[in-house]
Amino acid sequence: MALTKSEIVDRIYELGFTKKDSVRVVEELIEIIKHTLQGGDDVLISGFGKFCVKQKTPRRGRNPATGKDLMLRSRQVVTFKCSGKLRDKINGEETGD
Numbered sequence: 001m002a003l004t005k006s007e008i009v010d011r012i013y014e015l016g017f018t019k020k021d022s023v024r025v026v027e028e029l030i031e032i033i034k035h036t037l038q039g040g041d042d043v044l045i046s047g048f049g050k051f052c053v054k055q056k057t058p059r060r061g062r063n064p065a066t067g068k069d070l071m072l073r074s075r076q077v078v079t080f081k082c083s084g085k086l087r088d089k090i091n092g093e094e095t096g097d
Contacts, residue, residue: 005030037078049082 005026012022033051036043043051053076061072088094 047083047085049080049086052079052081053077054079 009019009022009026012025013019017025033043037051037053040053042053056075056077058074059072061070062068063070082090
């Protein structure tokens, strides 16, 4: 099950912030990340990972419904690479750092 934005707000609220402030913090953080990526810059969160915008070149594809060949346009995609610390934590290999 996925952690939702609403659940993140609730967890911040549990830390002692008001509900309004919790919502504002989460919304503002998401907006900062979106605007940074939109500007073509990476977002690096130490101990968590890095969000990057990558350019995809045009390529040949196929419509799965019709089987027709088509050309897919170039586009930008957001990728995420987790940090070594996060990868270790997920795999139960936490170090005492």
